[in-house]
Amino acid sequence: MIRVLVADDQAMVRAGLRLILESQPDIEVVGEAVDGEDALVAARRDRPEVVLMDIRMPRLDGLAATRKMIDQHPALRVLVVTTFDADQNVYEALRAGASGFILKDSSPEHLVAAIRLIAAGDALLTPARTRRLIESQVRPSPSVDGTVVGTLTDREREVLVLMARGLDNGQIGAALFVTEATVRTHVGHVLSKLDARSRVQAVVVAYESGLVRPGST
16 A cells, blocks of 8 residues: 655645545555645654655745655655646756656546556656656756766666666666666665665766766667
């Protein structure tokens, strides 16, 4: 059962999301939050695995809440819910460790599939859209130490580049002629060495370090 927390300042949106998610046999809505501060309290209290995080909320917005939440709960998966897919705040949330984003006009089926995907952690959510967002916002960053990417082995760099292309673990294994279990091990090493809290955060580091360049994937 995937435990989900819904954070949105609009009561009707929260009610609609709850209705969609509670119709699924493998998803449980364990709490709701009306703003970022409330979400931090609810994350400690309700122990969700996935948080649906609205970006624009009062008191503490979704970006700041994401940063604090992932810092406090590194294993937590945050799915940003947004109106626009070219929002710098969404990009910053991905940089902070959010596992992906979904548009508010997405279908219920897409929402449910997104939650299952990021809970599993074996693939990049909507890879083409995620790449477009990253490539529209990324700038080479002096704060990204190239030696960190340099600590990766040749195989780990190959895996990271394939992750940036949007391949899931099974596809990466097929491309490199290794088992999916081996790919999981490599991905775990990549995330650990890059101090990345999510697959997409590692991809952001790959772009910011210059390992992957816009248009190259």
